Amino acid sequence: MPLYALTLEYDGGPFVGWQRQENGLSVQQVLEEAAAKLNDGVLPASIAAGRTDAGVHAEGQVAQLTLARDLPPERLREALNFHTRPYPVSVVRAALAPEGWNARFAAVQRGYRYRILNRRARPALDAGRVWHVQHPLDAAAMHAAAQGLLGKHDFSAYRAAACQAKSALRTLDRLEVARLGDEVVITAEARSFLHHQIRNLVGTLVEVGFGRRGVEWPRRVLDSRDRTKAGQTAPAEALTFLFVRYEVEPEWR
Secondary structure (H helix, E strand, O other): OOEEEEEEEEOOOOOOEOOOEOOEOOHHHHHHHHHHOOOOOOOOOEEEOOOOEOOOEEEEEEEEEEOOOOOOHHHHHHHHHHHOOOOOEEEEEEEEOOOOOOOOOOEEEEEEEEEEEOOOOOOOOOOOOOEEOOOOOOHHHHHHHHHOOOEEEEOHHHOOOOOOOOOOEEEEEEEEEEEEOOEEEEEEEEOOOOOOHHHHHHHHHHHHHOOOOOOOHHHHHHHHOOHHHOOOOOOHHHEEEEEEEEOOOOOOO
């Protein structure tokens, strides 16, 4: 049976997250139920590169599906987009996946973006896609603080209490903070992240941006390995899963 790779774009607002749950609609459920209509009614199991939380958006989520039918990737993409309507989920690209390929475990890099709208007026056009912070933020100080967190560390201080990862060791390759007009944008890249890691990092860096904490404070929090010493968990709705990279990329169509 052919294995397909899919690049997905979705608005996380209406969903309980990527993963199927009993308490609401998930992106995984929408995708699998759409695929079942192309698979003789049999619900296929899907695997995603990142299990995004409720409210988190995606521009470049990657998932895999195994179907009984052999469909050209372009036809599969169009058929899935037809059957996922009216939900805000779109299959942007599709491909036949290489032998032994796995959307989650074959990933070598993941990228996320966090958007803070830093002005007095509330958002209208971007409501549900930014964190509205009215107090002025010092983006340069936030960026300087972020650079002290790069590299391989135990990120216990920045993961959720419910995080199921066996180890808190992660290598943070990029954590940049930049002001773009009224927005402060945080970009994070790593092979993998812990549950809530990015949102906890953002909540901590914002304390530096307010001037409440010094540039060196987030690194001290990291070294403490104590979640209670870090800042708040920033809201989910401002986080977007941007991309996944693989050593062997599918031949996207």
